[in-house]
Amino acid sequence: MSSRRSLIAIGDLSRDEITRLLDLGERFAEVMSRDVKKVPTLRGRTVINLFFEASTRTATSFELAGKRLSADVINVKASGSSVEKGESLKDTVLTLAAYQPDVLVIRHAAAGAVAAAARYTDAAVVNAGDGKHEHPTQALLDLYTMRKAIGRLEGLHVAYVGDVLHSRVARSGAIALQTMGATVSFIAPPTLLPRGAAEGLGVHTSHDIADIADADVVYALRMQHERMGKGGFVPSLREYATQYGIGHHRLRPGQRVMHAGPMNRGVEITDQLADDPTALVTAQVEGGMVVRMAVLYDLLSDPQAVRATDAVTEMMAA
């Protein structure tokens, strides 16, 4: 579909490639622990962040990732741009591509938007979330966070809980985790579990919240009101919270909790748990930036060059 130089779907990455990106993220995390948090690696390179849909974490971390690698970073948001005047996705991409960026990072509300955009530019394209389809860098940062907290991915059991139907986080995460040898469960109300998920994604599915008992990681998914439209998928958020909300009462010792944010406190996750220092929510945000540095670095490094981690080692030693 796309050149390997783009990152549109997490399934395009092999186990080795994911491992390499996570390793690279760890090296960048070391750099970030220094006083001067900027490296000259991507000097002279241009990254354009094109966000058709609102984002705090993803937009900020891509911007910071680019800047800390010394790339020129430009942010274009749909509001305040020609998109508001009715410019098409194709024309917007063609316009920005004329500035010859090295990377276009794209977030869009419709599945397939990033694949469509990639047809109109030679720049590497990174999917920063397209509708319910995919969010590959979220999957990478989640894997990074899990590996760092627990020490392994192989054999891990991760249970995604809640609004699976609307979740690109769960979809990309399930694909990436299984690539790495982990087991994945989707635990959701019957109305929020996509038909065919077990067959299509190879995950275990259940409507019973008690089935989180076996999981090493419980991943609470945000109830996505904005994608639900009228007519509600659950009778009420109150009932959802009582049936599926994750709190200390449902967890056994040692289980780790994740959430991609923004959180609906008191709905999919209790206030107390959200603020518990053992939850990995803040660690995910930290991981987001270094993993996105790794992705940008990887896309822009010469594929013929030495392995990326070696290059970083040389760079850091210099």
Next chain:
Amino acid sequence: MNRDKVLVQRPGPRASLVVRNARLLDPASGIDITDDIVIRDGYIGGDPTGLEEIDGTGLLVVPGFVDPHVHLRTPGREDTEDIGSGSRAAAAGGYVAIAAMPNTDPPVDDAQDLVRLRELAARDAVIGVGFICAITKGQQGSELTEAAELAELGAAALSDDGHPVSNAAVFRRALQYQHLAKLPLALHEEDIDLSAGGAMHEGAVSARLGVGGIPAVSESVAVARDIALASYEDARIHICHVSARQTVDEVRLGKARGVHVTAEVSPHHLLLVDEDCESLDPATRKMNPPLRSTADRDALLAALIDGTIDCIATDHAPHGASEKELPFEEAPFGVTGLETAFASLYTHLVLRGKLPLEILVQRMTADAARVLELPVPTLTEGAVANLAVIDPTAKWVVGADGFQSKSRNSAFLDAKLVGEVQLTIAGGQIAWRR
């Protein structure tokens, strides 16, 4: 009105030629021989003396194809197709008659619209073109159109294609009124609440891709309702573009019970499945009904062979490039099909032994004409020449030489196909010659 007058074609010179030593195949008329076929002054048969001769050795001559379901985008989107270009695309695919759906802008729902289109066809159509009118005014699903008058003026059928009549009481009245107007009712079957927000078949692939799903039952529940109502009112209905095996079951059950129901299936539903949507390219992979599962596809083929599904219809749906250069979920539904229908099915089904050529030809000719009660093309002596001459060994690449259609959103773009239409004679006139 005489059903022979439903099709409109521009006047032109009558064809006279002879094809020597070709395989003449007209299953509905019991013809399958290797022989010469003479076309003289637009009619089959007569004295070959002095006529242009075509060496038909190795070629196939069949009755011209009939498509009960195309979109010519006229009026309103003549930039994507018009009667001239659409009929040329059809002729290039071996078609001699097509019926155009009324979901145009504005919809074809009154006498003035129909008369104007028939005038345009008399000027521009290189093959016979019939016009289907709306069941309800503006295809809004509430008020019936003046079907008796439309029938008198030559309407091919009635359909609210793209906008199914959701209100069962309104649809029931349309069935009752059929006893007066006597027009076939061609039904796009979809429960729009069940399919809302969907862009592809609901199943394992949509779950993996995170694209909104259109469940198979959104089609089959509508079909079940309409067969029940047609049975109750003793009316006749034609089910458009069957895509789901549940729908096949409903049609099979309805026919077994003696309900007057016919059905069509498109080449893309017979050849492609939801797995083919991985590219998320809406120009070639997004249509309504959507590409369904392998089990659905197999059930459709079995139903086409056993006659549960009566015929092939392309649902030729041209769209401009910019309309389709959108994210998968945002792009409009529809693919073109007239220029590739025979070759795609011949290449992938006939040559692979999955579908006998005789059945394919009958389902694209006589059976397709009958579902809308159109004249049946035939190779019999004395008939008006409506036929296609096909080279069954010629290989071609879809789109390599461009399209006769104004649009390029073919489900088979860039595909290598076998079987090329060399010559189409429609209504006694040469409509296409390679």
